[in-house]
Amino acid sequence: MPEGKIIKALSGFYYVLNEGNVIQCRGRGVFRKNKITPLVGDEVVYQAENIQEGYILEVKERKNELVRPPIANVDQAILVFSAVEPDFSTALLDRFLVLVEYNHIRPVICITKMDLTTAEQKELIHSYAEDYRNAGYEVMLTSSETEEGIKELLPLLEGEISVFAGQSGVGKSSLLNALRPDLELKTDDISTHLGRGKHTTRHVELISVGEGHVADTPGFSSLEFMEIExxxxxxxxxxxxxxxxxxxxxxxxxxxxxxxxxxxxxxxxxxxxxxxxxxxxxxxxxxxxxxxx
CATH class of the missing domain: 1.10.40.50 (Probable gtpase engc; domain 3)
Structure with missing residues (x-):
């Protein structure tokens, strides 16, 4: 039986990548019975008569999985936080870092929108960046507009499955567009009434960037420590x-x-x-x- 990797899950269909071909599959009823939900990033065994009509027969053992966003077998998490609009939050970043560390996923902190900062804000962000570097984290300072830090971020993605995660409105889709301009992912401005971003990504999908894969994930702003003791x-x-x-x-x-x-x-x-x-x-x-x- 052929094997492949799920690169997108949408409306009950799973899109499996195998040697450059993408096969549209459904999950067999056995998964519902055993309470197994195939996730983007899963290595699977499938059968297919053609690229439109396939069925997933088996989900291989996962090395890790996240619930929000729903994705499996992640090598590293690019935690995208904006310097401003919305303002940088160490409390929210530390919450993301705890969940990523608990799942044995390597975190990379990426602070976006550096082009929008005042001199005072820039100094504060650089101070925070130094704190997190001293804690052992890789920290990238970027701007999708000026392309600051984009070339430095690209090599970190090579050969990895990376999840781009962070609060809504921080510029995850803009960052991915800067990394791969042909994507033309939809982006929205910050809601001035709510002071936070509108959700522009509706599903999880693995996107090839260079020799790696990255997942643009739906934005979310609350995380709970349900498994951590x-x-x-x-x-x-x-x-x-x-x-x-x-x-x-x-x-x-x-x-x-x-x-x-x-x-x-x-x-x-x-x-x-x-x-x-x-x-x-x-x-x-x-x-x-x-x-x-």
Whole structure:
């Protein structure tokens, strides 16, 4: 049986790429029975009489999967956040980073719309960028209008399945258009009434960019830590995880424990205060989460 990769899911159809050909497939009823939903990025076994009439028979084991956006087997996440319009949010970025780290996906922080910043805003963004680089993250500063950072971003996509994710209106589609101008993806301006972007991407689809594939995903602005346990959170902050090696007590949650290296680093400024505050806020959210039955 032939095998391929799902590159688009739309209206009950799955579009499978195999050796340059795209076959339109449906899922067999066995998936519904076993509560398996094929996802974009899945490696699948299928059968097809022609390119219009195929059926997915098997979904191969996934190395990871995301729920929002629904995609599997992601190598890296390009977390797209705008410097302005909407304003850069470290709290929202840290929330995305935690979920990406938990799913063992390599994050790349991409800050867009640098051409729209004032001198003061630019200085602040560069300060944040330095903080996140010190935490171990790759940070790109870009502009789809001036093409700042676009050439530097391209090599990071080679040979990878990358998901472009972020808040609505930050310029994900504009960034993809800058990376591959022939795409002509639809973009919308920020809603001045709501102060946030309109959703321009309606489905998940893998798009070839150079030798890699990227997924433009529907924008969303709320993320919940449904799977993450309190003891997992430490590992989702690489800078805190590194500092925690110096904590006196193993399994330290960095809240009330004595001789905690993470609290000491936050107090001294070695760890940015906002990173520690986000950690403690997320920890409280996880502890307050209602148990699932």
């Amino acid at each position: 309190a003891e997992d959170l430490n590992y989702c902050f690489p800078d805190i995880e590194l500092l925690s090696e110096e904590c006196k007590f193993r399994g330290c949650l960095h809240i009330k424990e004595p001789k905690c290296a993470v609290k000491a680093a936050a107090e001294s400024g070695e760890l940015p205060q906002y990173r520690y505050e986000h950690y403690t806020s997320f920890l409280e959210e996880i502890k307050d989460r209602k148990p699932r039955y």
